[in-house]
Amino acid sequence: MNKAIFLDRDGVINKMLYHDEKGIYSARNLDEFEVLSGVKKGISDLKKIGFKIIVVSNQPGVAFGYIKEHDLEKINQYMKDKLKVDWVYNCVHHPDHTGECSCRKPKPGMLKTAAEEHGLDLKKSFIIGDNLSDIQAGKECNKTIMISKVNCSLCNIMHEKKIKPDFIVKNFSEAVDIIKIGGDLK
Numbered sequence: 222m223n224k225a226i227f228l229d230r231d232g233v234i235n236k237m238l239y240h241d242e243k244g245i246y247s248a249r250n251l252d253e254f255e256v257l258s259g260v261k262k263g264i265s266d267l268k269k270i271g272f273k274i275i276v277v278s279n280q281p282g283v284a285f286g287y288i289k290e291h292d293l294e295k296i297n298q299y300m301k302d303k304l305k306v307d308w309v310y311n312c313v314h315h316p317d318h319t320g321e322c323s324c325r326k327p328k329p330g331m332l333k334t335a336a337e338e339h340g341l342d343l344k345k346s347f348i349i350g351d352n353l354s355d356i357q358a359g360k361e362c363n364k365t366i367m368i369s370k371v372n373c374s375l376c377n378i379m380h381e382k383k384i385k386p387d388f389i390v391k392n393f394s395e396a397v398d399i400i401k402i403g404g405d406l407k
């Protein structure tokens with residue numbers, strides 16, 4: 222069976238953006254999609270040690286109507302072509318617009334579908350995210366890694382929700398180092 226690195230997209234692969242009216246938001250089209258430093262090399266390093274790279278991304282903007290499906294698909298294709306991501310799974314739902322679904326993180330639906338479709342062993346896989354919903358979705362993985370500048374408000378939420386990533390790192394390269402050196406113990 223294959224092993225995988227599940228990657229959240231916004232804030233992990235690409236930069237979050239800021240706009241006076243929109244506030245903090247994520248790329249809505251390829252022009253806004255700016256890959257963070259260390260990501261391309263990190264993915265390449267992870268593939269060299271035998272991991273499949275799978276993006277699992279909530280994109281509720283499609284349900285809200287401010288992200289077009291073809292713009293999302295262009296970003297997906299870019300990640301496959303330029304970053305050598307193997308597969309991309311998007312949840313394009315939002316409970317307020319499209320009702321409940323089984324794919325929106327923190328639910329593990331996208332990971333389970335990917336595991337079925339590509340013969341992946343979740344117990345040998347990792348998730349890298351920047352949100353507690355990523356960590357929750359990946360709790361059946363070998364290890365969960367959160368990219369974050371840790372602060373006390375986050376610690377409180379983690380404590381309240383009883384969600385704790387196995388590792389907290391500052392950037393993508395540090396996450397890759399953990400997987401290369403010590404994370405892959407099982």
Ligand SMILES: [Mg+2]
Nearest residue numbers: 229231232351
């Ligand atoms: Mg994110």
